Amino acid sequence: MPRPTALLLGTIGHARKEWESLSEIAELKEITTGTRESVIQDFKDGKYDGVVAIYRTYDSAQITGRFDKDFVSQLPSSVRFLCHNGAGYDQIDIEPCTARGILVAHTPGAVNNATANIAMMLILQALRKTYIAETSLRKGTWRGQLPLGHDPDGKVLGILGLGGIGVALSTRAKAFGMSLIYHNRREAAHNPAGAEYVADLAQFLGRCDVLSIHLPLTEVTRHYLGKKELLGLKKGAVLVNTARGAVIDEAALVEVLEAGHLGSVGLDVYEEEPKIHEGLIKREDVVLFPHIGTFTIETQKKMEVLVVDNVCSALTRGKLLTVVPEQKGKEAEIQENR
Numbered sequence: 238m239p240r241p242t243a244l245l246l247g248t249i250g251h252a253r254k255e256w257e258s259l260s261e262i263a264e265l266k267e268i269t270t271g272t273r274e275s276v277i278q279d280f281k282d283g284k285y286d287g288v289v290a291i292y293r294t295y296d297s298a299q300i301t302g303r304f305d306k307d308f309v310s311q312l313p314s315s316v317r318f319l320c321h322n323g324a325g326y327d328q329i330d331i332e333p334c335t336a337r338g339i340l341v342a343h344t345p346g347a348v349n350n351a352t353a354n355i356a357m358m359l360i361l362q363a364l365r366k367t368y369i370a371e372t373s374l375r376k377g378t379w380r381g382q383l384p385l386g387h388d389p390d391g392k393v394l395g396i397l398g399l400g401g402i403g404v405a406l407s408t409r410a411k412a413f414g415m416s417l418i419y420h421n422r423r424e425a426a427h428n429p430a431g432a433e434y435v436a437d438l439a440q441f442l443g444r445c446d447v448l449s450i451h452l453p454l455t456e457v458t459r460h461y462l463g464k465k466e467l468l469g470l471k472k473g474a475v476l477v478n479t480a481r482g483a484v485i486d487e488a489a490l491v492e493v494l495e496a497g498h499l500g501s502v503g504l505d506v507y508e509e510e511p512k513i514h515e516g517l518i519k520r521e522d523v524v525l526f527p528h529i530g531t532f533t534i535e536t537q538k539k540m541e542v543l544v545v546d547n548v549c550s551a552l553t554r555g556k557l558l559t560v561v562p563e564q565k566g567k568e569a570e571i572q573e574n575r
């Protein structure tokens with residue numbers, strides 16, 4: 238029996254040893270450079286025929302672009318599993334994968350604490366406007382025009398999307414004395430900090446002193462918060478986003494900021510990364526991080542190991558450990574699409 242082949246698309250920084258240990262059960266191939274066109278040509282030329290499972294990094298989108306319908310249709314017919322390194326998998330269109338019988342894994346859980354830490358950090362920094370404090374000090378003007386900040390204690394934190402990261406944030410925010418509400422499509426089964434469920438979005442937004450976004454980016458959640466919703470926040474409210482930039486209409490956010498409606502904003506994600514809206518860059522009441530939610534040695538390792546474990550499970554048992562929600566429970570049916 239020929240050994241199956243696994244393909245690494247992108248680079249591994251922390252679980253190289255774990256990836257290489259897969260050579261005991263599979264042939265390993267790698268794509269670390271190239272363009273969408275060159276990769277598609279290699280697929281056509283049969284260079285990756287026999288690949289059963291793909292390990293895909295977030296940054297590999299710089300090589301291939303999105304795994305959209307067109308790209309998925311060009312994959313070798315042997316591909317059965319796509320293992321993505323990231324909790325968010327908006328770079329992958331799930332429907333064409335399902336139609337081709339390809340199961341997709343992501344890395345939920347592994348990202349929760351690190352991303353919640355960045356969200357909490359942004360909340361505190363936005364409340365204190367630390368950007369003004371630090372730039373003023375570095376300019377040699379000590380506190381300069383730094384306004385007094387706000388304490389988190391007693392403020393209402395609205396968590397939009399109480400999933401794994403939202404829960405991790407809720408326990409942190411509770412320790413800072415914040416009062417917690419959340420909005421989901423349905424009441425959450427896991428809510429250890431006892432956040433209050435608010436079913437109506439407009440009512441939810443109207444109660445937030447601080448709003449933190451934890452929704453995945455899908456066609457439904459793209460521009461979920463537009464001008465109307467942002468104006469539905471209290472005047473002076475703080476908005477933090479560590480999920481995906483396009484969940485907010487960024488141009489509307491700048492407009493609402495310029496109108497003086499929001500107190501401050503903390504962002505780790507943007508609509509067109511790495512491009513940042515000029516209207517955000519120039520504002521001093523906005524804290525901006527370059528998408529570093531999971532940017533720690535421990536979390537990067539945890540995520541990479543989980544992807545390798547998914548590839549291993551796919552090759553040895555024909556099953557993924559952390560299949561995406563759209564395919565969960567339908568794996569056998571999807572595999573029959575082949």
Ligand SMILES: O=CC(=O)O
Binds near residue numbers: 322324325326
């Ligand atoms: O943005 C980070 C992730 O999706 O894991």
